[in-house]
Amino acid sequence: MSLAPCLQKVIKNEGASYVQAPFFLSTCKFMERYLTSNEIKSLLQLSNRELKHMRENGLLQFKKVKNRFLYFVPSTNSILNYSLGEQLINWHQKKHGSKISNSPHNVQTIRSLEKLVWDLLLPIERHFGKETVHVTYGFTSTELKRYISKYSSANTYPALDQHASYEKNAKDNSICSRGGAACDFYVLGMPSSDIVKFISKHLEYDRIYYYGADRPLHVSVNLNESTRHLQIMRVSEKGRRYPSKKAFGEAAIKLAKEL
Known part of the structure; x- marks a missing residue:
């Protein structure tokens, strides 16, 4: 089963029109997750006036908690169109200077990427500050994997690293066995x-690979049961990465405190 990910939608109200394009269509009709006013404005590219109009005219589903409005993402949109989701999809343009299509085609992939934003990246951004999260290596489509394998394959492990999610190769086999x-x-x-300590204590994750305090962190989620596996990685004198200490669940929280 596949889902055409890129659509274009024009919404008009009271003489104003704005375009949301291209965007990913959510795989969920109803999500028990909310965005703040600033987050929903960023996602839907709305002004304060347009947001107020949509709320008052029943065009957005929301709830009010004390003095705050919290909004559902419309089923015609997806959290992947939020800035963090866009980083997951478009990261390769900066790293590799490539314009190769990197759109997910598998519904399970889209669900997993949405979960990655909702359960990890967005809570981290909310805790540490807007525009502080920078994705250096994100989703890898079949087309992009082929490019990376040819031109920049060092330290990549597509069969295990979960960057390809549920996408399949030309032989219709899953690229990654872990999903x-x-x-x-x-x-x-x-x-x-510090990010490892925060994630291991407060968030739901599948795997964390820690390469050092000054190196990017590798994190993953799973649609099934999460392993909550923290793996410390070291680098040999010859520059080769190798696994060091590891822990699971509550033990991972204790191991994170040692970093």
């Missing part, structure tokens, strides 16, 4: 050790 979705990222001005 889920993953990205490498850093938080501006923060050592990665």
